[in-house]
Amino acid sequence: MPIDLAIDFGTSKTVLLCSNKILLEQPTVATVDSETWEPVAFGEKARNMIGRLPEHLESVFPIQRGMIADYDIAEQMLTEYFSTSLGKRLIKPRIIIAMPSGATSIQRRSLENAAEIAGGRRVQVIDSGVAAALGMGIDFSKPGGKMIVDIGAGVTDIATLSAGGIVQCDSAPIGSNDFDEAIIKYVRKEFNVLIGSLTAEEIKKQIGSVVPRGVEVVIKAKGRNLFSGLPQLFEITSSDVYAAMKDTAMAIFSAINGVIERTPPDIVADIMCDKVYVTGGGALINGMGELLEENLNTEIYIRSDAEYSVVKGANAALKYPELIKNIDYQLKNIQDLIVDD
Ligand code: ADP
Ligand code: MG
Numbered sequence: 644m645p646i647d648l649a650i651d652f653g654t655s656k657t658v659l660l661c662s663n664k665i666l667l668e669q670p671t672v673a674t675v676d677s678e679t680w681e682p683v684a685f686g687e688k689a690r691n692m693i694g695r696l697p698e699h700l701e702s703v704f705p706i707q708r709g710m711i712a713d714y715d716i717a718e719q720m721l722t723e724y725f726s727t728s729l730g731k732r733l734i735k736p737r738i739i740i741a742m743p744s745g746a747t748s749i750q751r752r753s754l755e756n757a758a759e760i761a762g763g764r765r766v767q768v769i770d771s772g773v774a775a776a777l778g779m780g781i782d783f784s785k786p787g788g789k790m791i792v793d794i795g796a797g798v799t800d801i802a803t804l805s806a807g808g809i810v811q812c813d814s815a816p817i818g819s820n821d822f823d824e825a826i827i828k829y830v831r832k833e834f835n836v837l838i839g840s841l842t843a844e845e846i847k848k849q850i851g852s853v854v855p856r857g858v859e860v861v862i863k864a865k866g867r868n869l870f871s872g873l874p875q876l877f878e879i880t881s882s883d884v885y886a887a888m889k890d891t892a893m894a895i896f897s898a899i900n901g902v903i904e905r906t907p908p909d910i911v912a913d914i915m916c917d918k919v920y921v922t923g924g925g926a927l928i929n930g931m932g933e934l935l936e937e938n939l940n941t942e943i944y945i946r947s948d949a950e951y952s953v954v955k956g957a958n959a960a961l962k963y964p965e966l967i968k969n970i971d972y973q974l975k976n977i978q979d980l981i982v983d984d
Pocket of ligand 2: 651653654793795796923953
């Protein structure tokens, strides 16, 4: 039987969905031989090796800031992920794959090619903003503004939608991984300790916040002392992490504000009366809703399954290929596509 596959090929995570079932969820990272660039591991296995590799191996992130940065590795990764999740099939799966709205037609074609060579057929690309809206159950078929913000690992995709189409959008090159970078920098400067990216991400998830926390939290983390070169255990507080993260949070807010400024005032008024829908892994950072609510002066809606909105929406759109053929969308039957559970 032919099957349909929806893919979110994100900067940090790849998700494959088939008939509302998650078939695969793996980090978008590979370990490759530094000389030949041949992959030796993909996904979780490769992620566990980040920062712990011998000289002849390297970690490669084929998607950077939402776009293909290493075409060969991206294609080989999709091939691997298709075969582990689908096995050998006579009929290739039909594929829909999400991409930041700021992608050029060349970047779109490159992604379509990679998915086709990896074993897909009739590959289609959908804007992540539109996919996220569908996945969050937002009806934007009628005139009346809706606003979607997808805070991914490397890109924040922002879109205002009305009457079945995108009014304004931006794929701002700032995302949740930038918080990790900011934490690394802060720890180096304040503690003279170098930490790895996985440690920084763990600190962010455990005690990170983009608003000051009411109760101070402290955790222990490990790194390497910059002067002695020796391993060092140090304590870091939630105030430290907030200080490290706040500028990146404001940069995300500014990008959102930029899209609002370019959106016609009547649509902005509709958005203000409704909500701003925030999704992606970055939406799960402590205080993100609060910070945006305060600065945008609007209600913020975050779903607990924020990381899956895009792939769910892409999957819904797959049922209506004729509706997403046109880049301008004009989705006439958006109500039929909306995922609401
Ligand atoms: P992408 O689609 O770009 O791959 P995702 O939307 O999957 O990104 O989000 C991944 C990002 O979200 C990572 O930077 C990750 O550290 C962050 N993230 C995921 N869960 C949480 C959480 N509970 N708290 C804070 N950050 C999180
Ligand atoms: Mg994403």
